[in-house]
Amino acid sequence: MISTTTTADDAPDASTSASDSSSVAAAPRPQVGASGGTDRYLPEHPTPVIECENVDIYYGAFRAVHDVSLVYGRHEITAMIGPSGCGKSTVLRSLNRMNDLIPGARVTGKISYHGQDMYGSGVDPIEVRRRIGMVFQKPNPFPKSIYDNIAYGPRVTGMKVDSMDDLVEEALRAAALWDEVKDKLKQSAYGLSGGQQQRLCIARTIAVRPEVILMDEPCSALDPIATARIEDLMEDLRKDFTIIIVTHNMQQAARVADRTAFFTAQAAEGTGDRTGQLVEFDLTSKIFSNPADRRTEDYISGRFG
Amino acid sequence: MATIGQLATRPLKAERNGDKSPASILFLVALWVALSFAVLTLVVLLVTSFMDALPRLDGELFTNYSSQVSPETAGARAAIIGSLWVIVATAVMAIPLGIAAAIYLEEFANPLRWYNRMIEVNLQNLAAVPAIVYGMLTAGLALTIGLRRGVVLAGAIALALLILPVIIITTREALRSVPAEIRQGSLALGATPLQTVWRQTLPSAIPGIATGTILALSRALGEAAPLLLLGGLVFIRYDPNGLFSGFTTLPIQIFNWAGQPQVEFQEVAAAAIIALLGLLLLMNGLAIVIRNRYQRRW
Known part of the structure; x- marks a missing residue:
């Protein structure tokens, strides 16, 4: 059903793997459902x-992402990590059809929302975006x-x-x-600080009232304190x-x-174009403590990327 | 290459290619000469016109009609009113068309399509087409649809065609200066592209659009060639009172007066030039006020 690199001998239980993580020194201290x-x-x-399911994303003839299969769970926080150019943002933007705005962007494979093909004929991207909102970098x-910023969507x-x-x-x-x-x-929303603007x-x-919120590096323009507040907020919003x-x-x-997908970029033979691909998708605790793939381990332990 | 160590011990005084070198100073002087040449020419032109115009800069300029028999009382009343008629009609035609075209090209057209790219290139070309060509085009059009050439509507059509490319180009610039994040933010909330344009992009671009549009209208206001070709009248002794009325405009009137042998006509031409300049300055001033008042910093 889920074609990721998840292997059969994965920890069956999240709490087990969370406690497992204590045995790994190299990785940061991850815990499932961390901050609390x-x-x-x-x-x-x-x-x-x-x-x-087997999603490829192209920009014109260039294949930006190859063969991604992932499941995003209800009331979970799923993170997509990886080095620059690995296609994680591209995948994110294809999840509410924001990619449609880029001329030449094209998705093959299947992205479904509650079983409905999101790129099927007759699907209105506007309707998709009303249910799957997005917060930008x-x-x-x-x-x-400030008031009108909130009232605009409704x-x-x-x-x-x-x-x-x-x-x-x-x-x-x-x-x-x-x-x-x-x-x-x-008052104008522009009078707020960066962190306040992002929370706005x-x-x-x-x-x-969307069902899903996509966040594209929402804290990369913020200082650590503002970042911490957004992270706390995400924790609350998961409910x-x-x-x-x-x-x-x-x-x-x-x-x-809760779960983390690790992407990397692979140079295609011949062209030298770098195509993003999913390396591993699993519980965050597993990814950070006991990754199945060598490349994940190298990345999270800081050996590359 | 000097190593870091060598660089650190070297004094920080000017070298051959430094800020105060002869070449730098010479270049600066050349820039100053170029600038003062441009400004001085303009100042001389303005001052001489103003001196010539001085005896005639009075109320009669605005209240009297032109006159062949008594050049000393000739005024530009018909030309001023004609200019206003033409410019308003031009604005009514060119502004909505230009803005709509720009919105399509900037917000909806797919730039990968060959026909959109062709429109793009040709717009730039159109902006460079000599004004008189638009006069000829309009003359041909008027003939086809049975419109008299020398009327306000024909003049306005010619001027609207003339400034349409300029309005489209400046409006596109203004739309382009609205950050893509604003559009994306709106679309990500489930707004339609049309709502995004109406409620976000266009309001944010208004200052730029207004500035560009007013500057384009200023250009139309000073234009004589296409109107002369259309047979804008020279001596009219009545106020133009509608789209199908004969008309003259300030540039045509000036052109005509300046060609007359009598010194009085020369003077009143100079006075009309000052009036035209005043009108242009007023419009450009308005553009600046709008820009400053509504300017947004992102």
């Missing part, structure tokens, strides 16, 4: 929300007030809203931003959403992710 240190029970196979608030998607004020408050609370901005909702972008995404995050920061993946 909770031993969340994770089944070996996630309950799929989005599923990639650089905080990108709209040049509007307005354009025609959500039935009893009280926009309540919705705005709820979204800002969910993004742990309410207390900081409740007195300046009518998360709040904005929450406001349209209501499914989160998929691309990160350059291995420690971040180890801290927040």
Whole structure:
């Protein structure tokens, strides 16, 4: 069912593998469900929300990603890590059809959302994006007030809203931003700090009530304190959403992710074009403590990348 | 190559190719000469026009019609009103068309398609086409659709065609300067491309669009060639009062007066030049105000 490099003798139980990790010195200290240190029970196979099967992604004739098969589990945080150019962001952007915006981008294989082919005929990318929201690398608030930034999504998607004020408050609370901005909702979002802007972008995404939130290196433009707040927030959001995050920061993946997919770039024979591929996908604790693939181990222990 | 150690011990004083070398200074002087030549020419032109115009810069310039019998009382009333009619009609035609075309090209057209690339290249060419060609084109068009050539509408069509490429190009620049992240943020929330353009991209681009558009209209305002070709009238003693009314504009009027032998006409031509300049400065000033007021820093 899930064609990853997951092997049969994987730890059947998350808590076992989490405690296993203590025996490995080289890796950072990962724990499943990390920041709280909770031993969340994770089944070996996630309950799929989005599923990639043998996905290739092309930009024109260039194959950016080859043969990715992955399952993103409900109410889990899945991290995609790997060196630059390994295709992790490309995969992420194909999960809510943001890749459609790049002329020449093309997906083969199958990406399904609750079993429906996301790239099938008759699928409206707008409808896909309403259910699968996205937070970008650089905080990108709209040049509007804080209030209007949140209200924009519900307005354009025609959500039935009893009280926009309540919705705005709820979204800002969910993004742990309410207390900081409740007195300046009518002020420009550009007056906020980078970390606050990024939480505003998360709040904005929450406001349209998607099922899945994609995060493309959401903390790479932020300082460590702002990063920690976003990571705490992700932890909270997992209760209501499914989160998929691309990160350059291995420690971040180890801290927040339930499962981690490691990608790398492989030079194609002949052309020299580097194509991204999935090396290994497993419970985060397993990836960081006892990776099945040599390349994963080299990467997480800092020997390359 | 000097090693780091050698570099560190070397004094930090000017060398042969430094900031104060003769070559650098010579280059700077050349730049200054070029700049002052341009500015001085303009100043001389302005001052002489102003001196010539001085005796005629009064209310009569704005209230009197032109006159063949008494050049000393000739005014530019018909030309000023004609210019306003033509420029407003031009704006009404060129601005919506230009902005819409730019939105299509920038936001919706697939740049990989050959026909879009061809439009792209040809737009640049169109912006460089001499103004008189647009006059001829409009004359041909007017003949085909049975429109009289020397009317406000014909003049406005010619000028609208003339500035359309400029408006399209500047609008595209303005749209392009809106960061892609804004569009992506909007689309990622489930907004349609149309909503994204209307609610995010276009409002953010308004300052740039307004500036470019006003500058293009300024150019149209100063244009005489296509209107002369269309037979814009020279001596009219009535206010143009509609799209199908005969008209003259300030540049045509100036062109005509300047060709007359009487010194009074020369003076009133100079006065009209100052009036035209004033109008242009006003429009450019408006463009600057709009830009400063609504400018956004990303």
